[in-house]
Amino acid sequence: MADAATTPTRTMMQRDQASAALGMVVELDEPGHAVVSMRVRDDMTNGFHITHGGFVFTLADTAFAIACNEDHTVTVAAGADITFLKSTVAGQTLTATARRRARSGRTGLYDVTVVDEQGDAVAEFRGRSISTNRTI
Template sequence: MTDAATRPMMQNDLASAALGMIVERDEPGLAVVSMRVREDMTNGFRITHGGLVFALADTAFAIACNEDDNVTVAAGADITFLKSTVAGQTLTATAVRRTRSGRTGLYDVSVVDEHGDPVAEFRGRSLTTNRSSVE
C-alpha cells in the first residue's frame, strides 16, 4: 500500500481491507485501487458481484475526493457495468477529479480488468462537510 494506507480514513476502512483492496496511488484528485476477485465475491452466475465492483470504484472515489483535511462524502453515484469478470481476475479502479467547486465535486472512475479491458464506468458526486478528518 501507498501513503493512503496511513491515512486515518483508510486505516479505519474495514470494508475495503476485508475485500483485499490495495491502494496503488493516492494524490489529490486521483486514486488507483486494485482488488483480486475471490470466489466469495461472485454471485449466483459465478461472475463478480456488481456490488463489489461498485465498492472498488467507490473506494477509489473516496480517496480521490478527500483531498484536504475536511471530510468529503458521496452525495450520489452511478455505475454502468460493461463486462463481467470472474474469480481470479484483478480489477483496478482509477478515480479522477473532473471538477470541484465550493463544497461539491464530480469524479469519474474507470474500472478495468488485468488486461486493461473496461469493466465498469462510475461517476461520483461529492459533498465536502465541515467536519475535520484530523479530529
C-alpha cells in the same frame, strides 16, 4: 505519489474495515486522483459465477472516496452511478482509477474507470461529492 504519512486519506483508509476485508490495495493516492486494486475471490461472485456488481461498485466507490478526500475536510458521496460493461470472474484483478473532473465550493464530480488485468473496461462510475464541516 503523495507521501502516505501525510495524506489525509491514510487515516480514512486505516479505519476502512470494508475495503480491508475485501483485500483492496491503494496503488496511488494523490489529490483528485486515486488508483485502487482488488483481486476477485470466489465469495465475491454471484449465482452466475461472475463478479457481483456490488463488489465492482465498492471498489470504484473506494477509489472515488480517496480521490475526493484531497484535503483535511471530510468529503462524502452525495450520489453515484455505475455502468457495467464487462463481467469478470474469481481470480481476476480489478483496478479502479478515479479522477477529479470538477470541484467547486463544497461539491465535486469524479469519474472512475474499473478495468481488468488486460486493461479492458469493466465499469464506468461517476461520483458526486459533498464536503462536510468535519475534519479528518
